[in-house]
Amino acid sequence: MYRVLDESSGNVVGIKVEGKLTKEDYDVLVPYLENLIQEHGRVSLLCDMTDFEGMELEAFWQDFKFGLRHLRDFERFAVVGDQRWLEWCTKAFSPLMKTEAKYFKPDQLTEAWQWVRSCAPKTAESRAR
Numbered sequence: 001m002y003r004v005l006d007e008s009s010g011n012v013v014g015i016k017v018e019g020k021l022t023k024e025d026y027d028v029l030v031p032y033l034e035n036l037i038q039e040h041g042r043v044s045l046l047c048d049m050t051d052f053e054g055m056e057l058e059a060f061w062q063d064f065k066f067g068l069r070h071l072r073d074f075e076r077f078a079v080v081g082d083q084r085w086l087e088w089c090t091k092a093f094s095p096l097m098k099t100e101a102k103y104f105k106p107d108q109l110t111e112a113w114q115w116v117r118s119c120a121p122k123t124a125e126s127r128a129r
Helices: 023-040 057-069 084-093 106-117
Strands: 002-004 012-021 043-055 074-080 100-104
Touching: 002 023, 012 023, 012 106, 023 043, 023 057, 043 057, 043 106, 074 084, 074 106, 084 100, 100 106
Parallel strands: 012 043, 043 074, 074 100
Antiparallel strands: 002 012
């Protein structure tokens, strides 16, 4: 399951993932993120994965499809967690994403928020380049 964090505002959203992500989670999360993208153009996302325990196959598939559709719609993507594979995935997939991605440890949550907020939204003209 997930919840949107209170610190979220404007084009910066934080999500806390707890337990196992399901297809039903993505049935709500995907439209929420797509509305933010439609409203703001580009979004910066912080995912606190400290309590993440995996995801259903259907959820993985929805995440994959969403990622492909919105490769250019994220300004920055911060991953917070204490699992080594999350750090590895963030570094490995960062060059494939059309966004800046960075991994933070749980005790760096404040720094992660500062980092995602420090990126000024780009204009439609600069995104087209």
